[in-house]
Amino acid sequence: MRIELERRPAHSALFSALSPFIALGLTVIAGAIIFTIMGKNPVAALYSFFIEPLTEVWSLHELAIKAAPLILIAVGLSVCFRSNNWNIGAEGQFVIGAISGSIIPIVFYEWHSVLVLPLMIVMGMAGGALYAAIPALLKTRFNTNEILSSLMLVYVAQLFLDWLVRGPWRNPEGFNFPETRDFNASAILPEILPASGRANFGFVFAIIATLLTWFMMRHMLKGFEVSVLGQSARAGRFAGFSANRMVFFAFLFSGALAGLAGISEVSGAINELQPVISPGYGFTAIIVAFLGRLNPLGIFAAGLILALTYLGGEAAQISIGLPDKIARVFQGMLLFFVLACDTLIHYRVRIKSAVHANAAGEGA
Amino acid sequence: MKNALLTLTAAAVLSLAAGAAQAATKICFVYVGSKTDGGWTQAHDIGRQELQNHFGDKIETPYLENVAEGPDAERAIERFARSGCELVFTTSFGFMDPTLKVAKKFPKVKFEHATGYKTAENVTSYNSRFYQGRYIQGQIAGKMSEAGVAGYIASFPIPEVVQGINAFLLGAQSVNPDFEIKVVWVNSWFDAGKEADAAKALIDQGVDILTQHTDSTAPIQVAAERGIKAFGQASDMIDAGPETQLTAIVDTWGAYYIKRTEALMDGTWKTQSTWDGLADGILQMAPYTNMPDDVKQMAMETEAKVAKGELHPFTGPITKQDGTEWLKANEVADDGTLLGMNFYVAGVDDQLPQ
Numbered sequence: 001m002r003i004e005l006e007r008r009p010a011h012s013a014l015f016s017a018l019s020p021f022i023a024l025g026l027t028v029i030a031g032a033i034i035f036t037i038m039g040k041n042p043v044a045a046l047y048s049f050f051i052e053p054l055t056e057v058w059s060l061h062e063l064a065i066k067a068a069p070l071i072l073i074a075v076g077l078s079v080c081f082r083s084n085n086w087n088i089g090a091e092g093q094f095v096i097g098a099i100s101g102s103i104i105p106i107v108f109y110e111w112h113s114v115l116v117l118p119l120m121i122v123m124g125m126a127g128g129a130l131y132a133a134i135p136a137l138l139k140t141r142f143n144t145n146e147i148l149s150s151l152m153l154v155y156v157a158q159l160f161l162d163w164l165v166r167g168p169w170r171n172p173e174g175f176n177f178p179e180t181r182d183f184n185a186s187a188i189l190p191e192i193l194p195a196s197g198r199a200n201f202g203f204v205f206a207i208i209a210t211l212l213t214w215f216m217m218r219h220m221l222k223g224f225e226v227s228v229l230g231q232s233a234r235a236g237r238f239a240g241f242s243a244n245r246m247v248f249f250a251f252l253f254s255g256a257l258a259g260l261a262g263i264s265e266v267s268g269a270i271n272e273l274q275p276v277i278s279p280g281y282g283f284t285a286i287i288v289a290f291l292g293r294l295n296p297l298g299i300f301a302a303g304l305i306l307a308l309t310y311l312g313g314e315a316a317q318i319s320i321g322l323p324d325k326i327a328r329v330f331q332g333m334l335l336f337f338v339l340a341c342d343t344l345i346h347y348r349v350r351i352k353s354a355v356h357a358n359a360a361g362e363g364a
Numbered sequence: 365m366k367n368a369l370l371t372l373t374a375a376a377v378l379s380l381a382a383g384a385a386q387a388a389t390k391i392c393f394v395y396v397g398s399k400t401d402g403g404w405t406q407a408h409d410i411g412r413q414e415l416q417n418h419f420g421d422k423i424e425t426p427y428l429e430n431v432a433e434g435p436d437a438e439r440a441i442e443r444f445a446r447s448g449c450e451l452v453f454t455t456s457f458g459f460m461d462p463t464l465k466v467a468k469k470f471p472k473v474k475f476e477h478a479t480g481y482k483t484a485e486n487v488t489s490y491n492s493r494f495y496q497g498r499y500i501q502g503q504i505a506g507k508m509s510e511a512g513v514a515g516y517i518a519s520f521p522i523p524e525v526v527q528g529i530n531a532f533l534l535g536a537q538s539v540n541p542d543f544e545i546k547v548v549w550v551n552s553w554f555d556a557g558k559e560a561d562a563a564k565a566l567i568d569q570g571v572d573i574l575t576q577h578t579d580s581t582a583p584i585q586v587a588a589e590r591g592i593k594a595f596g597q598a599s600d601m602i603d604a605g606p607e608t609q610l611t612a613i614v615d616t617w618g619a620y621y622i623k624r625t626e627a628l629m630d631g632t633w634k635t636q637s638t639w640d641g642l643a644d645g646i647l648q649m650a651p652y653t654n655m656p657d658d659v660k661q662m663a664m665e666t667e668a669k670v671a672k673g674e675l676h677p678f679t680g681p682i683t684k685q686d687g688t689e690w691l692k693a694n695e696v697a698d699d700g701t702l703l704g705m706n707f708y709v710a711g712v713d714d715q716l717p718q
Contacts, residue, residue, distance in 0.1 A: 058446065166520075175523060176704050176706040198438075272461070274433065276458075277434060279434065311439070315443070317426075318443065319447075
């Protein structure tokens with residue numbers, strides 16, 4: 001008897017819908033086994049991972065804070081990836097967005113006005129977009145591999161930020177510590193419901209970006225253009241679409257959203273610039289984008305789930321003393337099972353007996 | 365399915381509630397690294413274990429490790445504040461502003477932040493005068509180095525690190541006036557790969573003694589491979605180089621944690637800025653090894669003098685790197701200048717990143 005994967009003639013709609021749930025189920029089972037081996041109560045562990053963070057209002061706010069940058073960046077990347085452009089540098093665009101958006105509150109720190117915040121956001125998006133335009137330009141002009149150039153620019157951005165906060169933008173009243181001035185009140189992104197927690201308008205931006213992008217991809221010519229050029233550049237040319245213009249559109253779009261995420265994070269959650277402002281959101285967002293199947297609505301859910309596993313990992317550390325490493329392993333398992341189960345969408349599992357090569361039924 | 369889920373949830377809630385019934389005081393710790401990093405965080409965790417052993421069942425000491433500086437830190441600290449912690453130690457410089465933000469929201473919870481400078485009604489800052497140990501290391505290096513050049517693997521150009529570089533050099537110059545140091549910035553507190561590369565680069569440039577203000581044991585291992593001597597940092601790193609480590613600055617936070625927990629329990633806890641040194645037992649030197657007896661003798665004498673306050677590493681005359689005078693003869697640097705130190709003393713072969 002042997003087990004074979006057989007390509008399905010078409011995507012299985014059933015498994016498209018089911019595979020995330022199968023993956024979640026498998027993760028829970030595998031997680032329970034690991035927790036038991038660790039000598040922890042698996043029920044308590046799973047409870048603190050998936051449910052405890054959702055039982056308190058403040059924790060829901062934290063979930064929104066953690067998910068907002070992931071969703072914003074991933075939604076932008078989904079358009080880029082669908083058009084067959086591989087922007088791996090969202091982390092750098094996030095950082096540059098944060099820096100360019102922070103010019104007003106740091107250099108013109110005495111300026112209080114209702115205009116400050118909108119200007120910061122526009123400048124943040126512009127900064128992220130312009131930074132993303134560099135790999136786009138290199139790709140269209142010199143045929144440079146955009147995966148490498150965008151990735152390398154991440155390090156440039158991070159070191160530029162590091163230099164700024166230790167050098168010209170260092171807080172003159174900060175004992176030489178590497179931080180900028182605190183943003184003044186008019187430069188801080190307001191909280192949505194300040195009474196119950198600290199989630200800020202970054203999450204609202206994430207919702208808006210998700211809906212608009214979904215609408216664009218579904219109902220607008222631009223979305224169609226992205227899909228066509230992504231699947232076949234040649235077919236796109238016949239339709240009169242320009243592949244080079246698409247490269248720019250994809251990079252500027254994803255860069256602007258990464259920049260928006262950057263300035264929202266700095267203005268809403270950190271309130272100053274520090275040498276490091278992102279725990280790798282730009283890279284995690286790549287996972288979120290694929291977890292959400294490059295569909296904005298799916299990405300929204302995936303961003304929330306990934307954020308939940310971060311919060312859950314912390315909750316489990318405190319409530320049952322689960323080591324941090326196990327929390328990471330658990331996250332890794334979730335991603336592994338999701339990708340593994342996706343196989344079922346394109347393939348069916350056939351169990352063939354050695355004697356009758358064509359016989360046997362379907363098992364999945 | 366729905367019933368099963370409800371049952372599971374109920375069981376979990378009950379088991380958690382049972383756990384929370386004990387009335388132990390919760391003293392909580394937020395770590396920036398892994399508690400087994402062999403350096404900074406491990407030293408804090410050893411302090412936490414001493415605290416736990418000292419009070420036994422009377423306290424609980426939950427901790428969170430690998431907490432990134434930034435919004436994640438604020439959430440981690442807030443989580444502790446909400447989960448009934450009475451005293452929260454946040455053990456990295458980058459946790460300063462998050463600690464203050466959370467402290468504002470939870471005025472009844474006490475917070476202690478390591479290595480920062482801001483305090484509040486319920487936030488104390490605490491730090492250790494690491495530079496005292498660096499001075500002793502410098503003296504040893506001055507005696508042991510044949511080339512007269514030491515390599516210094518540094519993390520970030522913040523005052524604490526600059527202090528260490530200067531103190532080390534002043535110690536070395538006290539026995540060898542022409543002593544120099546070369547500095548490599550790795551821009552990380554913990555990055556074994558970069559630290560090892562920095563160590564190799566420094567050795568290739570001719571230094572024959574290494575010291576580090578980063579937390580991994582990689583530099584000592586490289587020094588051991590290349591047959592030169594080195595100093596450990598934050599924890600005793602003798603296991604990484606039994607033939608290599610001369611001594612190490614060992615952060616012994618346990619005594620401080622016990623003192624502050626006692627204050628909390630007596631109701632005498634008040635906000636303060638603590639900057640303790642060798643005299644207070646917050647920092648100790650690992651055994652002096654791999655050196656001749658006369659050097660060992662000198663190191664121990666210096667240690668005793670510094671601990672008694674007879675010797676301050678930053679005593680004039682001291683010239684800045686740019687040639688201007690910083691301290692006149694017998695003038696002692698004040699803490700304010702040390703806490704904001706952003707210049708090198710003469711003899712450092714490096715430009716301070718600005």
